[in-house]
Amino acid sequence: MKITFFSTQPYDKEFFNRYNDSFGFQLDFFEIELNAQTVHLVDKSDAVCVFVNDIVSETVIAQLSIKNVKVIALRCAGFNNVDLAAAKQHNINICRVPAYSPQAVAEHAVALILTLNRKTHKAYNRVREQNFSLNGLLGFDLYGKTVGVIGTGNIGKAFCRIMQGFGCKVLAFDIIANKELEASGVQFVPLIELLQQSDIVSLHCPLNEQTKHIISSDTIQMMKPGVMLINTSRGALIDTTAVITALKSGQIAYLGIDVYEQEEHIFFRDLSATVIEDDTIQRLMSFSNVLVTAHQAFFTKEALTQITLTTLRNVDELLKTNNLSARSALLV
Numbered sequence: 001m002k003i004t005f006f007s008t009q010p011y012d013k014e015f016f017n018r019y020n021d022s023f024g025f026q027l028d029f030f031e032i033e034l035n036a037q038t039v040h041l042v043d044k045s046d047a048v049c050v051f052v053n054d055i056v057s058e059t060v061i062a063q064l065s066i067k068n069v070k071v072i073a074l075r076c077a078g079f080n081n082v083d084l085a086a087a088k089q090h091n092i093n094i095c096r097v098p099a100y101s102p103q104a105v106a107e108h109a110v111a112l113i114l115t116l117n118r119k120t121h122k123a124y125n126r127v128r129e130q131n132f133s134l135n136g137l138l139g140f141d142l143y144g145k146t147v148g149v150i151g152t153g154n155i156g157k158a159f160c161r162i163m164q165g166f167g168c169k170v171l172a173f174d175i176i177a178n179k180e181l182e183a184s185g186v187q188f189v190p191l192i193e194l195l196q197q198s199d200i201v202s203l204h205c206p207l208n209e210q211t212k213h214i215i216s217s218d219t220i221q222m223m224k225p226g227v228m229l230i231n232t233s234r235g236a237l238i239d240t241t242a243v244i245t246a247l248k249s250g251q252i253a254y255l256g257i258d259v260y261e262q263e264e265h266i267f268f269r270d271l272s273a274t275v276i277e278d279d280t281i282q283r284l285m286s287f288s289n290v291l292v293t294a295h296q297a298f299f300t301k302e303a304l305t306q307i308t309l310t311t312l313r314n315v316d317e318l319l320k321t322n323n324l325s326a327r328s329a330l331l332v
């Protein structure tokens, strides 16, 4: 049985080849993304494996169906890039890795907070140039601050616990309140209240029609002046133009993002020798109080191991039994 992979990097090949022995699949790796222009590369494959920026549209799914592909396996948790209705119509199973290491993403969100606050990235460069002055490096205590968490699923929950460990007051907004978190002292409040009271706002909800641009000019003006905004979830949760305006006025004083609305044209590539035409990301990167990482929150050894094993198991079970033991992994 053959799996064709898109958007692969050397580490994907390394991990999938390492763990494929007990499954015995034929693995075909493409560096290029899957979209309507590249779907023709799929040749006699039982399954296709994709990542966050592959475009699994109706057109792509129809082509995969003609090629008799039976399974589309997402090696990630989010699935906003897949047309689930089209997959259902064409009778193609879609599976994902619902939880691989929520801690990996939560810990990266904390890394963004600490770096933006204590400016260790600037201190590192400064000291290497024998500049030992502290001017411009002033931070604030996390202890006693209010942190607002939007989305308290696997990652949001892990993030809440870390922030409680710092001695922060944690407010949360979710469509379903989490009893366990409530019992540990997290207060579930309406979104407006969370925005009005939080010193730091961190996004951990999925991207869907309800959450697209949940951070807009309207919601930004409800926030505390000087707020820190962290997004490790999906780029389009944020209206980037509105955020740039707020960074210019100082309403947002710190921005940490691991995701960006137009990231599929930029992230996971070395563009150091090219001219980037996207003026929005260039403007964002020009602010000294903005930290951009290129969708690396998931990138730990533990997470990659879990992603690899779950993906191979998902494909194996679906191809052999047309069923999955981990029901939460099955989307269609």
Ligand code: NAD
Pocket (backbone or CB within 6 Å): 077, 078, 079, 098, 099, 102, 105, 150, 151, 152, 153, 154, 155, 156, 173, 174, 175, 176, 204, 205, 206, 207, 210, 211, 232, 233, 234, 258, 259, 295, 296, 297, 298, 299
């Ligand atoms: P999850 O499904 O466990 O949790 C999502 C939570 O969001 C749930 O509690 C859900 O009720 C809540 N939610 C849904 N709609 C909402 C709304 N309208 N308002 C508020 N809350 C809402 O997912 P997770 O594993 O915690 O992952 C969260 C997101 O993180 C994923 O959807 C993905 O986009 C992103 N992610 C990013 C990376 C990365 O490397 N940067 C890695 C993994 C996941």
